[in-house]
Amino acid sequence: MEMNMRKQEVLAEGFQAELSEKFFRYVAIDTRADGAAPAEKEPSNPAERAFNSMLGVELTRAGAKDEQFIFLSDGSLIVRFDATAGLENKRRPCFAAHVDTYPKYPGGAVTIVHDYQGGDIELPKSGTVIPAFDLRNFIGQKIVTASGDTTLGADDKAGVAVMMQLAVDCLAGKIATHGAFDLWFCVDEEIGRVGRSGVKYLSPEIVASWTGGLVNLDGMSPNGIDVGCFCGYELIVEFFGNDAHPGVEGSKLKAAHYAAARLVCDAASAEFRLPWMSEAMQNYLYSTDITGNASQSRVTFIPRSFEKEDFALIVDRVKELAGNIAKIFGVRAAFSGYGLQYVNTEPPIRQNQWLMDALLAAHRDVGYDTKENHIRGGTDGAMVNMTYPDLPSPNIGAGMYNVHGPREFLVISEMEDCYRIVRRFLELLA
Numbered sequence: 001m002e003m004n005m006r007k008q009e010v011l012a013e014g015f016q017a018e019l020s021e022k023f024f025r026y027v028a029i030d031t032r033a034d035g036a037a038p039a040e041k042e043p044s045n046p047a048e049r050a051f052n053s054m055l056g057v058e059l060t061r062a063g064a065k066d067e068q069f070i071f072l073s074d075g076s077l078i079v080r081f082d083a084t085a086g087l088e089n090k091r092r093p094c095f096a097a098h099v100d101t102y103p104k105y106p107g108g109a110v111t112i113v114h115d116y117q118g119g120d121i122e123l124p125k126s127g128t129v130i131p132a133f134d135l136r137n138f139i140g141q142k143i144v145t146a147s148g149d150t151t152l153g154a155d156d157k158a159g160v161a162v163m164m165q166l167a168v169d170c171l172a173g174k175i176a177t178h179g180a181f182d183l184w185f186c187v188d189e190e191i192g193r194v195g196r197s198g199v200k201y202l203s204p205e206i207v208a209s210w211t212g213g214l215v216n217l218d219g220m221s222p223n224g225i226d227v228g229c230f231c232g233y234e235l236i237v238e239f240f241g242n243d244a245h246p247g248v249e250g251s252k253l254k255a256a257h258y259a260a261a262r263l264v265c266d267a268a269s270a271e272f273r274l275p276w277m278s279e280a281m282q283n284y285l286y287s288t289d290i291t292g293n294a295s296q297s298r299v300t301f302i303p304r305s306f307e308k309e310d311f312a313l314i315v316d317r318v319k320e321l322a323g324n325i326a327k328i329f330g331v332r333a334a335f336s337g338y339g340l341q342y343v344n345t346e347p348p349i350r351q352n353q354w355l356m357d358a359l360l361a362a363h364r365d366v367g368y369d370t371k372e373n374h375i376r377g378g379t380d381g382a383m384v385n386m387t388y389p390d391l392p393s394p395n396i397g398a399g400m401y402n403v404h405g406p407r408e409f410l411v412i413s414e415m416e417d418c419y420r421i422v423r424r425f426l427e428l429l430a
């Protein structure tokens, strides 16, 4: 009750019904990314571009001018808002959310709103059950789910809905004074293409104008802000051998797949640490797949560390190991792979402590005792930081849980709080 009072002080307008209406409408549209699409196909699913066009139409109807829109070639959309009089020289943040959804399940959710009072939630399709354990913090809350056979797509339509509500309220003059800000509706985040294709269409001038940072609305709980994340690396080791009849001319066999199997086994050591042997800020070395036969085999490694300097040593050691194993089996080893995929977002965030101060204060003012998270994965910001290493890019929560599967759910009050937090953050910057 006390918390609700505080929220009322922060924001008096009744935006809740409009925000939920947007969310329900957006998640009903299937915009899942297509990981199998060739890199040249931008966006991977044309529905993402159509979705952003629809957002553009909505904002035009709400009063946005053509010159506020920048449609990037990858299908993403930037909407720019000028400062109100007198606040032109305040910091300009860009808020970002991705319009694509997780590729491995269909989108286009048929939503169900639950007045959650405890227990498992059984969804009508595919026998999907959301266990009570996942919901234990949300008794008495309104929870939105899909029907069991699709993702909900709150990741990241919750962030999209919050940004659209902000835009509409701004265009309606409900935010009396504010500094300039931008909204970036990205595409293909779920297949890691924001940093590779999305960023290449951003003009450096626009990025330079984001003096208020790039704030992603793509996290789970408003109780945490993702400040740091893993640096990602990819190394592919290939072995080339010689196939022969194992009985008749077995001595001619140079079995490349044996080398691959041996490499994966030997790399499963305390020296490199496996995902299930590491936690918190510890790094790991993991092989995502191993394929092949006697003539050719292939092992993909994805080392992860919070320090990108660690990779040089890890990669050297894997190459040394692979070289020794190649000798044992009489095969040839070759190395390729993407190399550095994304970097830890923390260094530029630490260089811009004012941003964290403002974000934490905004969360506090809306009633949260928010902590900083270091997440054992990559973020959108981590990919953007590959090209723009100085741009601080934290990630705040929008109320989505169990993402990337049919058990995904949204806590409506947390999505509303995300909107309040963004509003409060804008106030604090002004």
Ligand SMILES: [Zn+2]
Residues within 6 Å of the ligand: 098, 155, 156, 189, 218
């Ligand atoms: Zn996401």
